[in-house]
Amino acid sequence: xxxxxxxxxISVVVPLYxxxxxxxxxxxxxxxxxxxxxxxxxxxxxxxxxxxxxVMNIIDSRISLIQQENGGVSKARNTGIQESKSELIAFxxxxxxxxxxxxxKILKLRSKYPSxxxxxxxMKNEYIDSVLVTHPELKDLVPEEGLLTNYFKIYKKGIGxxxxxxxxxxxxxxxxxxxxxxxxxxxxxxxxxxRIALRYPIAYSSSVGAFYRQxxxxxxxxxxxxxxxHPFVLxxxxxxxxxxxxxxxREDVKEYVQFLEFYTAKHNAYSGNRNLAYxxxxxxxxxxxxxxxxxxxILSTHIREKSPILGKVLSPIFSxxxx
Numbered sequence: 001x002x003x004x005x006x007x008x009x010i011s012v013v014v015p016l017y018x019x020x021x022x023x024x025x026x027x028x029x030x031x032x033x034x035x036x037x038x039x040x041x042x043x044x045x046x047x048x049x050x051x052x053x054x055v056m057n058i059i060d061s062r063i064s065l066i067q068q069e070n071g072g073v074s075k076a077r078n079t080g081i082q083e084s085k086s087e088l089i090a091f092x093x094x095x096x097x098x099x100x101x102x103x104x105k106i107l108k109l110r111s112k113y114p115s116x117x118x119x120x121x122x123m124k125n126e127y128i129d130s131v132l133v134t135h136p137e138l139k140d141l142v143p144e145e146g147l148l149t150n151y152f153k154i155y156k157k158g159i160g161x162x163x164x165x166x167x168x169x170x171x172x173x174x175x176x177x178x179x180x181x182x183x184x185x186x187x188x189x190x191x192x193x194x195r196i197a198l199r200y201p202i203a204y205s206s207s208v209g210a211f212y213r214q215x216x217x218x219x220x221x222x223x224x225x226x227x228x229x230h231p232f233v234l235x236x237x238x239x240x241x242x243x244x245x246x247x248x249x250r251e252d253v254k255e256y257v258q259f260l261e262f263y264t265a266k267h268n269a270y271s272g273n274r275n276l277a278y279x280x281x282x283x284x285x286x287x288x289x290x291x292x293x294x295x296x297x298i299l300s301t302h303i304r305e306k307s308p309i310l311g312k313v314l315s316p317i318f319s320x321x322x323x
Contacts, residue, residue: 008037008038009086010038010088010090011041012091013043013092014026014040014094015043015076016045016052016076018047018049019051019094020051022213024054026093027063029092030098033101034104035101035107038103041080042065043068044066044067045076046069051094072183074184078180088110088168088170088171089170090106091168096165097165097211099208105121105209106119106168109203109204113203115201117196117199118169118173118202118203119167121166121205122208123166123210123211124208124211125213130206138157138159144206145205145207147203147204148197148204150248150252152197155190155194156252158259161204164189166210166212167193177196184231185225186231190230191232194236195239198245226271226273227271230260232257232260233257233260265279
């Protein structure tokens with residue numbers, strides 16, 4: 001498969017690792033876009049299944065397949081960024097899919113808001129038709145369409161309004177921030193959004209642009225491995241120390257960092273490592289709500305370990321706090 005001579009208006013980077021059951025569907029959703037001037041760069045990150053073969057069987061001159069040893073999703077995305085030819089780069093995970101008008105809407109956002117650092121749309125998953133539907137409190141913070149001037153005021157509430165499969169970012173900005181941080185499987189995308197949002201507004205449409213699938217094999221959402229620290233906690237603390245956080249963002253950034261610490265601790269508790277959860281509970285700065293939630297996570301995992309049958313009975317009660 002070879003790329004054409006002309007430079008496409010937008011590059012689509014698809015990181016691929018063991019998604020043979022889903023990658024054809026993802027690529028088909030790109031090929032079915034109402035806007036057709038794009039290139040597709042699939043980066044096979046050392047898959048051990050037939051993922052690469054599935055891609056090679058899709059015949060379209062706009063598709064390039066890059067093979068590399070397994071280095072994680074950040075390295076795969078960064079490889080795609082380096083190989084891209086367009087000034088604007090969109091990302092689609094190999095188990096997700098786009099709505100047909102996604103690229104067309106993204107390009108309209110870019111034309112209307114050329115100063116933005118990220119162009120994003122809402123998403124849906126297997127459970128809800130739009131992430132905004134279940135969070136009415138966001139109405140005052142998130143426009144139907146427009147610029148998000150303070151990303152942190154929204155995200156400190158623990159609500160994600162877009163994902164790695166519903167964004168596009170100018171290549172020059174991706175290179176300015178050295179792309180995605182390598183070595184993290186947890187929060188590497190949110191870290192990049194946050195670093196960019198410290199300096200640039202985000203152009204956003206509340207229309208659903210992507211189907212973010214969670215109930216698939218090898219999904220990071222379902223991965224149960226401990227995490228030492230969320231990458232944006234590191235990025236934010238460094239920015240605060242170096243006075244690179246705008247004054248009007250400072251308190252919101254600090255609250256967002258506290259939420260990420262809680263969120264990471266809660267993940268670790270459910271993954272079987274309760275040490276970080278205990279640490280957050282002991283810190284006086286943590287909100288009482290966070291402490292209660294962590295106690296609930298610790299208690300639920302302890303019960304499941306000691307009495308699986310009781311844990312199964314109580315699971316609906318504990319799961320309410322995880323949504």
